[in-house]
Amino acid sequence: MTILNFVGWETGYQSTTLGGMGEGNAAGTISLSSAIKRSGIYSLRTNPTTTAVGYVVIGTHTGLGQPTSAYNEATVYARFYLYIATLPAANNEEIFVAYTTASAYKLALRINSSGKLMAFASDGTTQLGSDGATTLSTGIWYRIEVQIGTGATANYEVRIDGATELSGTGNLSTTNNGLIVVGKVTNRNGQSVDFYYDDDLISNSAWPGAGQSLVMAPDGDGTYTAWTIGAGGGADWTNIEEIPNDGATTYLQSTNVVGDTSSAALVSAATAGISGTILCVKPIVIHNRAALSASAKIRLRSGTTNSDSSAFSNGNAWLVAAGLYETDPATGLAWELSALDSIEVGMVENHTTRKTNCTAMYAMVEFIPAPPPPSGNPWYAWAQM
Numbered sequence: 001m002t003i004l005n006f007v008g009w010e011t012g013y014q015s016t017t018l019g020g021m022g023e024g025n026a027a028g029t030i031s032l033s034s035a036i037k038r039s040g041i042y043s044l045r046t047n048p049t050t051t052a053v054g055y056v057v058i059g060t061h062t063g064l065g066q067p068t069s070a071y072n073e074a075t076v077y078a079r080f081y082l083y084i085a086t087l088p089a090a091n092n093e094e095i096f097v098a099y100t101t102a103s104a105y106k107l108a109l110r111i112n113s114s115g116k117l118m119a120f121a122s123d124g125t126t127q128l129g130s131d132g133a134t135t136l137s138t139g140i141w142y143r144i145e146v147q148i149g150t151g152a153t154a155n156y157e158v159r160i161d162g163a164t165e166l167s168g169t170g171n172l173s174t175t176n177n178g179l180i181v182v183g184k185v186t187n188r189n190g191q192s193v194d195f196y197y198d199d200d201l202i203s204n205s206a207w208p209g210a211g212q213s214l215v216m217a218p219d220g221d222g223t224y225t226a227w228t229i230g231a232g233g234g235a236d237w238t239n240i241e242e243i244p245n246d247g248a249t250t251y252l253q254s255t256n257v258v259g260d261t262s263s264a265a266l267v268s269a270a271t272a273g274i275s276g277t278i279l280c281v282k283p284i285v286i287h288n289r290a291a292l293s294a295s296a297k298i299r300l301r302s303g304t305t306n307s308d309s310s311a312f313s314n315g316n317a318w319l320v321a322a323g324l325y326e327t328d329p330a331t332g333l334a335w336e337l338s339a340l341d342s343i344e345v346g347m348v349e350n351h352t353t354r355k356t357n358c359t360a361m362y363a364m365v366e367f368i369p370a371p372p373p374p375s376g377n378p379w380y381a382w383a384q385m
Contacts, residue, residue: 001206003280003326004060004071006366008199008213010040011284012244028054030183032244038081038141038198039212040273041243046183047086047194055183057099058200061322070101070178071204074150078180079208080200084138088113088191095195097124097185098148101178107148107156107170110188111136117144119158119166122173124186128156132165141198145207150176162209201366209368211279216272216363217241222263222344223301227252230290230357237264245286245360247318253290254349254356261299263346264361269337276370278335283345284322284362289314290355298323300363301344305330311350318359340365 009032029048037043046054060071082095092112100106100122107128108120117132136142142160149155154172158165182197201208218241225236232239232250239250241264252262269275283300298309298321307329312321328335345361 001203001208001279003324003366004073004076004202004204005058005324006201006213006280006282006364007058008040008215008364009042009044009197010213010215010364011360011362012042026056028052028184030054030056033196036083036085036196038083040214043083043196043198044182045194045196048184049192051187051190053184053187055181055185057179057181058202059179060202061324071202072101073177073204075147075204076177077145077147077203077207078201079143079145080182081141081198082136082144083141083196083198084111084115084136084194085196086192086194087111087115087138088189088193091189091191092118093188093191093193094185095183096144096146097181098146098177099179099181100173100175102175103179104173104175106150106172106177107146108185109146109158117158117160117165119156121170123171126171128170129166129168132158134160134165136160143210147207148172148177150174159207211366211368213364213366214272214274215243216266216269216274216340216343216365217243218264218361219267220265222265222346224261224263224346226257226260227254227262227347227349227358229253236262240264240358240361242360245318247359251357251359254294254296254347254351256349256352256355258349258352260349261346262358263299263301263344265344266363269340269365272365274340274365274367275337277368278337278340278365279326279368280366281325281335281340281343282322282364282366283325284320284360284364285345285347285358286318286320286360287314287347287356287358288318289316290357292354294354294356295350296356297348297350299344299346299348300325300329301346302328302330302339303342308348314356
């Protein structure tokens, strides 16, 4: 499986331009919830009333750096976990939309007042097939997966907790997939809704299946400490570890010496709650420019191996940059759980006159949790003595 992006909403970043670590545009009534979440610290909540909307766009990354607006794939497989607090009182409303590379509709999912899923073609109004047979209840997390093809008679499929709910062919546009959007994207019937999303993932090659993502936050200075403290004090790492980040209250600042780097050591996988099979590691930095348009790179350090992103410029607002690593840069092979305990996330200076500020460094990890040991197993109990 090739992962185009995954979003766990874990780091608490929230803005109208980069919604809740979705790393794409956001609009309407959205927030991050610590009260109702499937895993980790936060989920995304979209709870627009009547004709209002609330949604977040999720794209991918370019050059292991800044998020890009589209991934340009003929077929994608998207996963999101959905918790319904309030269904539409009547009719139906959207919960998910796949967009083309030109930001036009490809396929939309709606849910009706009975809790049934409905699929719609690229015009957003032509229903594909009939309503789903499964009734989604309030107060339960469901794993929803969607396959979206390309073409005037393209394949689509919708699964609930791994079982096919809707499938067939329809007009899904002849333009490739570019983005997904979670939430009530377009007002269809003036209904108030309240939805929660968690552990979202996009692949271009296979059904994602069950999984989750958690954050590894800084707990010490890394190998590199060249950047200075722009605001704050104490050890460098204490200015970039907050969840959610504190913006301009504490941050590190670059030096205008190309190649100068600061990095953070992270909590262990066990401390973060990560176990089982590691699918992808995503270094994340939240940054802005100190003056004009600066330039920097993200560094993921695994063991003694450094992997740097392409250079990217900074804006005057706090922005997210991230990368995706399905293999360990130190080995070129799939991640071992033990390797996570030695990774660092950092930023590398790439400009001689314009500085970059960094207020947060984290790593997100997508994984398939190890199953719990069997209860009542005398051999297991003996082994723990």
